[in-house]
Amino acid sequence: MSVELESLAVYFDSDSSSWIVDKPWEDLLPSEWSQVFEFQEQDGSRSASKKHAYILQPVSGKAKYTKIQLTEAKKTGQALQNTAVDLDDVTLSLSKDGYRDMLKLADNFSTFNQRLRYAHLRPSSPLKSDPRAWWKYAYKVVTQEMKKASGRLSWEQLLRNARLRKTYVSLYASLLKSDMSRLVVDDHEEIKRLDRELDMEVILQWR
Known part of the structure; x- marks a missing residue:
């Protein structure tokens, strides 16, 4: 089993206004969630990394999980379960205002x-x-x-x-x-x- 992570991030924006949505949060579509959480330039392009004060900069990666049979693990000496994670560069930071x-x-x-x-x-x-x-x-x-x-x-x-x-x-x-x-x-x-x-x-x- 493999999963792909795309632009996971944590940000802490100081002196920002509350989110305003036109309908209940549970009714939002995935595309509408993106519009709420990401800023957009006037031409419609997204440039969230330039606007948010990130604690964890957007990071992407892949993870793969494998599990083998117990008998095979005993024969080969391999781990019964194995997880491999490959991430881009992880950057942590905290702004003065955030601190x-x-x-x-x-x-x-x-x-x-x-x-x-x-x-x-x-x-x-x-x-x-x-x-x-x-x-x-x-x-x-x-x-x-x-x-x-x-x-x-x-x-x-x-x-x-x-x-x-x-x-x-x-x-x-x-x-x-x-x-x-x-x-x-x-x-x-x-x-x-x-x-x-x-x-x-x-x-x-x-x-």
């Missing part, structure tokens, strides 16, 4: 994960209507971050966490046993109250 945008993207993911970690502590009311709740939220987040950074807990905190764990696990287990069709418990007021006091990692471990 900048990737760092920005990674920073956005980091910020999102940080917010998600403490999402269960965020007040449901707007900031202007309940600033006190938001100050409490900020205090809890900073306190937990400092606690993680120090890596030390007092005996009082250890005892408190042990009591919380005993209360949480027993209550959560009893609620699950009371209704075997439930996969999670997210509508119990006491569980909600305890969740607001705990880190997301701790909640997942105890559940």
Whole structure:
């Protein structure tokens, strides 16, 4: 079996506008996909390599896969399966703008994960209507971050966490046993109250 690869490429265009298509993506014809992904000059000729900021420059090649019988492989000592790949020159590169945008993207993911970690502590009311709740939220987040950074807990905190764990696990287990069709418990007021006091990692471990 053999396959042929034609102009495989990966590009990362900075400051580009979103694609606009006139119909659902799944209804596009192969020729229409090419029109979306490739730029065209005014005369209709394609010159995508001049326009895109490629990470992997367009590369073509051929691959051949062969498989022989087990008995033949034992007799000849050849591999049972063999794959041969012949590619053109492979060029990898990253533009300055692309590097900048990737760092920005990674920073956005980091910020999102940080917010998600403490999402269960965020007040449901707007900031202007309940600033006190938001100050409490900020205090809890900073306190937990400092606690993680120090890596030390007092005996009082250890005892408190042990009591919380005993209360949480027993209550959560009893609620699950009371209704075997439930996969999670997210509508119990006491569980909600305890969740607001705990880190997301701790909640997942105890559940």
